[in-house]
Amino acid sequence: MTSGTTSVDEARNALGKRLRELRVAAKLSGKQLAESLSWPGSKVSKIENGKQTPTDDDIRRWTGATGAEDQAESLLATLHNLETQHAEWQRVLKAGMKSHQLTLSQMDERTKFYRSFENTVIPGLLQTPEYARSRFAQVVMVHKVPNDINDAVRARMQRQEMLYMPDKRFYFVITEAALHYRLVPPEVMIGQLDRLMAISTMRNVKLGVIGFKTQYATDPRHGFMMLDDFLVRFESYSAELNLKQPHELELYASIFEHHAAVASYGAAARTIIGRVMEELAAEADESGA
Template identity: 35%
Template sequence: MPASPSSSAQAAREALAVRLSHLRRDAGLTGGELSALCGWHPAKTSRIQGGKVMPTDADIRAWCAACLAEEQVEDLIATARAVDSMYQEWRRLHRNGMRRLQEDVNASVAQSAHQRVYASNVVPGFFQTPAYAMALLESITAFQGTPNDVPGAVASRVARSRFLYEGGHRFAVVLEEAVLRYRVGSPATMVGQLRHLLTVMPLASVSLGVIPFTAARTVWPLEAFYLYDDDHVAVETLTARIGVVQPCELADYARAFKALSKTAVHGEHARALIHTAIDTLG
């Protein structure tokens, strides 16, 4: 089963650090000598070589110039940017608001034929009602302290539901029962959201399962993840979105989803859990 969702990103960061270390050694430079040529403190060189700090484009150019390896600048910058995209802090992604990211996610969904989603905290975006999305994104914006463009972001997120009705897309979703009970917005907002789940369940493109509180677990509750075809996984933590692309880890997430899906109930049993949650809200 998946260990740390950031392991792919960390492994890629460390691989870049090793390449830079080899460049320095091949040039016959000590860490201190490279630092002097680059014009920064030796501690910075140590942090970059240790994979603790991501070098900027300017850092890579200076490093390669010091090592007389300018021909490797573009390749190393491209690698660093790819690594950077694997671990993306929410505050950075939302620095100009949330709408742009919602549009990027829509593009990823559009390009994916089969999406497998495990949600342990909130209803996935393509199932969300406008009221639920509004309450959720307002709370995220307030928590992160990022620019508030929530109405536009909600419009983009809710537009994602069109893929449920367009051909060529399938959505297999497993929810923890807690998702049905967590209060996002008012009771009326939650009732509307839960009723909407009942509405989308019969769609040919949708498979929706719910893991009951009382289920015997073969896989422990995990952080929410979105598996796009067999190409990549997006894992959502409190502070960042983590991209997983290593084949061995993709296989782990696919295996975890299969086990979670077997633990879930579907059809009438899932609908009964949703109705119970609605009744609890009065």
Template identity: 40%
Template sequence: MPSGSAASTTRTTGPRELATVSSPSSSVQQARQALADRLRELRLDAGLTKRELARACGWHESKSSRIEHARRPPSEDDIRAWCTACASEDQADDLIASLRAVNSMYVEWRRLHRSGLRRQQEARLPLYERTRHFRSYQAWLVPGLLHTRAYATAVMHSLRHRQSLPDDVDEAVNARMRRQQVLNEGDHRFAFVIEEAVLRNAVCDREALIGQLDHLMTCASLPSVSLGIIPAQTERTRWPVEGFWIFDDDQVNVELVSSYLTITQPREVHEYVQAFAELSAMAVYGAMARKLLTSAIEALR
């Protein structure tokens, strides 16, 4: 759930060394491969073979090959040794910064919530306060900033049960409700796009869902909020994807089954901005959106 941008497929096994963990995200692998390609270019520019580079770094040739093919992420010490061998010490700091960015992208849900749901809800508040332009697409759930207390409670209980987390659901919901104050404060702008299926998914009991849909109509009338709904029968130019949030043009947060991605690379952020624009173009707004909401409420009643 964000409510909530490529990512790392690594887990720390020591102060420097990293061990590979498979990732469900192509963004993760692309980011790792981009770093590997930069290292390969340094070696080629230096006129070194993999064997020569390995000898200079003091490791086996197969390690150089695994790093260049993004099958093994380098450590910071590996990058320093690589740059020294290639007489490109001036590149080391930038490459290490790229490595750290990659490693920050991927966070397992259990690790993300290891301190409980409340702490994670509170940790995101500064990001929401400093963001001016929010864009959110959701295929299955109502975006967190638009949750009612009952709907948020049902979502949090589901997450807690699935991950066997400590029971701090009430505190987490309170934190989410406090975060919603950004809807009415400052010069924030919000653009939400959801699939019509969101209106009918039985995330909570019937009365709670009716209350949530009523709340969506109220939120849609706020001057800072745009709510678009993609009708179920829409002829698609882009299929539903995982839910994501765009914070200004700086960061994207993506929620996967097993992980939470933070994407900050400009090229990838732009891809999500483009995807949001295409999804927005398929949505209906205003009276047409209210008609879909009213229809869903009447069906529930």
């Protein structure tokens, strides 16, 4: 895999290559195919070169125009697998944020070991209702999706019940930066930090904090979650990405271990959290004076 290329890119490129092969076999130029489908001239090239993801209708019309209707179902299956890997938020959240939380719950049931690294936000499974409410409000603002914040918060809190299941293990590593970022009001963040204090003492939850003065082994580029050894999930502004390729799983497991190795735990982690709580409380006192 080349630098900057993910399995999602590779899958989209592979799909484009298969569609190009059908066009060539039908002895059609890109321009001829586009004209027969009443498409802009650039659309065929974009799809074939992995620059644009085709829709179900695009696949059906392409196979029809190239006399390859028998290939349609196989190509649609490839497309739907690609959509699962690269789940755009506008599509994922069109039924509401609660619906997405329930979808995640289905995968929760089969997962026994969670590993989560976060560099900017508190992981969803550790959020207080107030912190989660603020985060969901930001989702509504950014993505213009249905406002079902109350239902989404309740669904997230229900998901957190699995933290107390004895057959599951959780390993969270967060950066000190995530404790400082002003993503929620100060009073909400103080409550969230208090929640982290309590979580750090749970039997089947391991919580590590990487302090500002810690020397990293590798850069904290973005947050991600590993579900057992079968899935890596992380979020971009536009989509939720789900990676399943063995080499990707191995890479992210290694990165998690690098971050986990330099984190502070137990009393040392609580010292960092407590220091941030004191700073926030002092600011709140000053603003209220």
